[in-house]
Amino acid sequence: MRTIPLTRHHGEHDLFAWFEQQRISHAQFIDHVHQVAAQLHDKPFVINLVENRYLFILTFAAALLRQQISLLPPSRTPADVNGVIQNYPDCYCLADQALELDTPTPRCQVKIPSQHLGHTSVPDIGENQLAAITFTSGSTGTPQPHTKYWGDLAYATDAAAQRFGLYDKTHRIIATVPPQHMYGFETSVLYPLLTGCAIYGGRPFYPADINHAVNTCDQPVLLITTPVHLRACTAAGLEWKHIELIISATAPLDRTLARQAQETMHAPVKEIFGCTEAGSIASRETLATDTWRMYPEFTLRQDKSGIQVVAAHLREPVTLHDNIELLNEHEFIHLGRSGDMINIAGKRGSLSDLNLKLQELEMVEAGAFFLPEDEGRQQTLTRLTAFVVAPEADEKEILSALSQKVDPVFLPRPLYKVNRLPYNETGKLTLRALRELHLKLRNGERR
């Protein structure tokens, strides 16, 4: 069996993670992994909802050592977590925050070990070991699983490390995205494990948090973030130093914001293109070009079913749910998401899945989500709206019931109660009819 070590490119005394005054060396991390592995429950699957980033990496690594498969739900909403549990009943949960579950699924409480027990061996993990399963919300309402093997994750991380020069310098990574999200998982869990970079153990959220984290660094910082956070950071009126490179993903970054970020934070801004199914596949320097360049050894090809990503580590080609103009097998231009798929603040969802969840509510007779066109309002994020027929319930009750089922970013804003939906003669709800209804309601001729 071919194996790849849990960590690479670290010296024993190199910094692995830091948080406030705490410094964790690579040797300490390895010792922690062995200690935590001994505390895990004895089950094949573990749902990892841990928010503290160092603790997430530690528990993910400990699960690998125990040959347990980490399940990473699309969100922490009860519906998503319970949906995963239903399909993997022989699992337990790791969480450092309060959690609502429908089932008596066992929970495992793990803390960062305070003692040093002197474990030194860096575990070797089988290339073909199933390390994690990530999920996307499918159009059927059930989360769709995507398997991630250790060897494949290592291969993809190596491609990214080459692209961003992570082997050339020791970077300090600070990330604002959750470790359960594929982008956050790759950049803030796998980069630290496999490229020699050190990771900030917290999850900075407000601009002042990010600024504070950056100021605790003595080495060049790689900031892993999103357009939403970049907008907040550039507007915050703070002084930025030490940042070597900013990487943004989850939603397209417009050039104006990229330029502002580059000027305010004194670092080049690059973007990653990827999806949960294939992981990151391409990057670009936003201010230099619109063209996305595939990672080394990744290629694109067009066939009957659409545009597919091909790479040695992908067990089968992955079809992209995007409208893409192929320039050649290594370069493309992104024209937008296609059809059913929407993206709000970096969370990808399926309109038909959201409609299904809305229509399943007992108080709702009929309902449809609608994503208004971005009217160039740079200041605020475009949100979903929804039209709902529900004579017995008010907007608050509907929203409250819906919030149990869908991620908060997808909650309609506003939710319009209507007497009927604008079906056409054949009983179809066309985009055009929804657009007209939205215009009418928004302009005040409502209810």
Place this chain on the structure above:
Amino acid sequence: MSEQTATEKEVAQLIVEALNLEDVDAGDIEPEAPLFREGLGLDSIDALEISMAVTQKYGFQFRSDNPDIVRIFSSLRTLAEHIQQNRKS
């Protein structure tokens, strides 16, 4: 509902504008009602949007390692009090 104070009125207006809440009248926001309905009414992106607007208008920053951060964002009243105590402009 209890009356909105002058600061609460100002902050309610700022929330409605920052979040583009077309269907909410700032004067109707109940000062003591949860802003994040059961922790979910507004979401974390909204917290970031509100923080941006507050920073621009009142000249101070939010920090998530503030042990009071959850309480500060719990209602219009607590947010307005925090702004009143920390405003620099």
